[in-house]
Amino acid sequence: MRRALVLAALLSPAAFAQVRVEPRLLVKDHRWFVSGGLTWLERGDYYNSPGFLAQASYYLRENDAVEVRAIVFASWLGSSADEVFQNSGLVPDAQKPVSLLAAGWRHSLAYGKVTTGSSVLHFDLQGGADLGLLITDRAANPALLGFFGVAARLGNHLYGQFDLGLMGSIESRSTTVFTMGFLPVLTLGAAL
Amino acid sequence: MRCLVVLLAVGCGEVHFVDPNPPELFRTTAHIQAGLVDEPVVWMTILDLFVEDAGGCAAAKQAMLDAVRAAFARAGGAQMELPFQDLSPDCQKRAEVPLDVAAVKAAFAKADANFPQAHVRPVLVYLDDIDLPLPAQVSSALQSLHATSVAGGATRPILWTVTFPSASNKLGSDSVFAWTFTGDPALQQNLAAMVESNLPLRSTTQPGPVPLLGSADLETTVELKLCDPPDGFKLVDNIPVGQAVQLDRANPPRVLLNLPPIFFDQMRASQVIPAADIAVERCAGNCDRFYIGQPGDAPRRWDEIDGCVLGDPQ
Numbered sequence: 001m002r003r004a005l006v007l008a009a010l011l012s013p014a015a016f017a018q019v020r021v022e023p024r025l026l027v028k029d030h031r032w033f034v035s036g037g038l039t040w041l042e043r044g045d046y047y048n049s050p051g052f053l054a055q056a057s058y059y060l061r062e063n064d065a066v067e068v069r070a071i072v073f074a075s076w077l078g079s080s081a082d083e084v085f086q087n088s089g090l091v092p093d094a095q096k097p098v099s100l101l102a103a104g105w106r107h108s109l110a111y112g113k114v115t116t117g118s119s120v121l122h123f124d125l126q127g128g129a130d131l132g133l134l135i136t137d138r139a140a141n142p143a144l145l146g147f148f149g150v151a152a153r154l155g156n157h158l159y160g161q162f163d164l165g166l167m168g169s170i171e172s173r174s175t176t177v178f179t180m181g182f183l184p185v186l187t188l189g190a191a192l
Numbered sequence: 193m194r195c196l197v198v199l200l201a202v203g204c205g206e207v208h209f210v211d212p213n214p215p216e217l218f219r220t221t222a223h224i225q226a227g228l229v230d231e232p233v234v235w236m237t238i239l240d241l242f243v244e245d246a247g248g249c250a251a252a253k254q255a256m257l258d259a260v261r262a263a264f265a266r267a268g269g270a271q272m273e274l275p276f277q278d279l280s281p282d283c284q285k286r287a288e289v290p291l292d293v294a295a296v297k298a299a300f301a302k303a304d305a306n307f308p309q310a311h312v313r314p315v316l317v318y319l320d321d322i323d324l325p326l327p328a329q330v331s332s333a334l335q336s337l338h339a340t341s342v343a344g345g346a347t348r349p350i351l352w353t354v355t356f357p358s359a360s361n362k363l364g365s366d367s368v369f370a371w372t373f374t375g376d377p378a379l380q381q382n383l384a385a386m387v388e389s390n391l392p393l394r395s396t397t398q399p400g401p402v403p404l405l406g407s408a409d410l411e412t413t414v415e416l417k418l419c420d421p422p423d424g425f426k427l428v429d430n431i432p433v434g435q436a437v438q439l440d441r442a443n444p445p446r447v448l449l450n451l452p453p454i455f456f457d458q459m460r461a462s463q464v465i466p467a468a469d470i471a472v473e474r475c476a477g478n479c480d481r482f483y484i485g486q487p488g489d490a491p492r493r494w495d496e497i498d499g500c501v502l503g504d505p506q
Contacts, residue, residue: 045207081209090209090482090491171205174487179205 022113026122026153028059028191033151035161035189039071043167043181045094046081049073053100053185063108069130071100093173095136100167102132102145123152126163134169143169145183154188161187211482215494218474219419219502222404224447225467227397232270234303235260235315236296240279240330241374242286242322249283252374259375260317263383267391272306274299274314279330286322291333300342300349311395313347317383321371323356326363334363352386354379396466401446404431404472405439413439415479419471419500421447436479436495473500 034056041049051074057067075096077085084090106128114121127148134143149163165183170176237260243249257276264271277296279287296316303312318334320326326334338351353365360368367386372379405413415436431437431445439445447470475494482491483501494501 043205045205084209088209088482088491089211089213091212092207093210093487094205094207173206174208174210174484177205181205 022120022122024111024122026111026124026151026159027062028065028108028124029062031059032192033057033059033065033159033161033189034192035159035187037161037185037187037189039183039185041073041075041097041100041167041181041183043094043179045179045181046078046092047075047094047096048078049075049097051097051100053187055185055187055189057106065106066103067106067128067130068103069100069132071102073097073099094179095138095141095171095173097134097136099135100132100143100145101135102130102143104128104130104132104145121152123150125150134167134171136171139172141169141171143167147183147185149185153191157190157192159189159191161185161189206487208484208487209491210484211478211491213478213481215478215481215483216476217483217494217502218409218476219500220405220409220472220474222402222447222470222472223467224399224402224470226465227399228394228465229397230269230392230394232272232303232307232310232312233264233267233315233392234272234274234307234312235264235317236274236299237276238279238291238316238318238334239276240286240318240320240322241283242280243283243374246282246284252283253278255375256319259380260319260383263380263387264315264391266384266387269392270307270310272303274303286320286324287327287330290329291337293333293336296337297340300340304342304344311346311393312342313393314342314349315391316349316351318351318353318355318365319371320353320355320359321374323358325361326355326359331363338364352383354383398448401448404445404447404470405474409474410439410441410444412476413474414477415439415475415495416445417473417475417500418445419473421470422468434499436475436497471500473502 036052036054039051039053041051051071053069053071055067055069057065059065075098077091081092106126108124108126110125112123112125114123129147130145132143132145133140145165145167147163147165149161151159151161153159163185165185166180167183168178168180171179237257239253239256241249241252241256243252261273264273277291279289279291281289300312300314303314316334316337334351338349341348351363351365352367352369353360353363354369355371357370369379369382369386404418405416415438417436418431418433421433479495480493483494483497484491485501
């Protein structure tokens with residue numbers, strides 16, 4: 001009886017399939033991840049604010065990193081506000097974003113792999129928070145950034161990253177207000 | 193919660209449109225105070241003395257006249273003593289001679305004429321040393337004189353009595369001094385103190401026209417508005433209230449205090465000199481640009497707004 005059960009197990013379909021375990025390739029522990037890319041700050045302030053950024057993360061362990069970001073915005077007045085300005089000379093009281101300097105913490109929430117045709121994409125779901133300064137045409141305002149995103153391995157040392165950030169800052173307009181806005185970030189970088 | 197809802201759409205943090213070059217506004221106050229002028233001191237002594245020893249009559253009268261004169265001398269300034277009235281020439285019978293109301297009024301008129309620019313308000317000093325009610329004719333004559341109009345109807349005389357209470361009752365005196373005895377230094381001191389604290393009388397004068405702006409403000413102001421002037425003020429140069437006017441530095445705007453004259457007859461310490469503050473809103477630049485009072489208010493061009501927009505400075 002016992003022999004019969006062992007034989008049945010050896011003859012099951014799984015036993016006939018080729019089982020292949022893809023090793024974890026997006027290894028981050030004690031490595032630098034340096035990247036640059038594009039962003040867009042959208043906070044309903046009548047400004048179009050695309051930006052260029054550079055960021056660096058150092059993983060203290062596999063799932064936790066400290067990071068710094070520097071963003072330079074190329075802001076200009078949106079068409080609706082520009083029309084108001086042309087007609088009346090009035091401008092929004094929002095401050096024009098110039099740059100963002102931030103530092104914070106990044107955490108890997110989950111590691112995943114997905115088959116794309118003949119290759120396998122390794123990625124990390126990540127979240128984190130940064131504190132920094134949103135520098136505008138009038139002031140340097142304290143800013144808080146929270147984000148979720150994905151970092152994907154694109155090659156031996158190449159990786160891409162997309163974060164969807166939510167940024168809040170305190171800003172002096174006609175009155176002092178707490179502003180919030182979206183900050184999606186797309187970067188391409190190298191793992192060192 | 194609202195912020196979160198807005199955030200889901202476009203972000204949040206209220207944005208209002210503002211003028212990058214708003215009008216440069218300032219609120220200043222022109223303090224205008226009435227002037228004060230000393231009026232001439234005009235007085236008359238009315239004697240009604242009884243002296244038991246007729247031989248001392250002249251000396252007693254002279255002593256009292258001297259006491260009154262010495263007291264009034266303390267007032268300083270322009271003075272005029274009107275001829276005294278003596279109702280008891282030989283000091284033997286009270287009110288032996290009736291008070292010559294016509295002569296007193298004539299003296300008032302003479303004083304008036306002597307100080308044509310002033311508002312003469314004579315002080316009548318009635319001295320009586322009998323502790324009995326006043327004879328009716330004296331009482332009525334004094335009351336008649338007390339009610340007489342002088343200075344063209346602008347004032348009436350002041351009545352001070354130096355008597356016993358039985359005599360001063362119901363006389364309506366402005367001040368009463370208790371009679372003691374002839375030549376009493378305390379009585380003279382009381383009179384002198386009264387003179388010092390009340391005389392000379394003072395009245396207000398027109399202070400204007402007064403410039404609305406000081407010299408420093410005049411340099412920087414481009415346009416101005418007059419904000420709700422208080423009652424009793426008349427404007428010269430036809431500045432419309434609440435309307436923006438271009439500043440003509442060659443003819444700076446002025447206001448004229450338009451108050452009826454006030455004659456003070458109270459103690460000096462209680463005198464409140466009429467004064468008023470006139471608020472002016474100055475614009476030092478961008479006067480035709482938009483003024484937005486509160487975030488979200490409709491923008492309005494300052495020079496088209498009827499009235500001042502800045503609140504009182506705290």
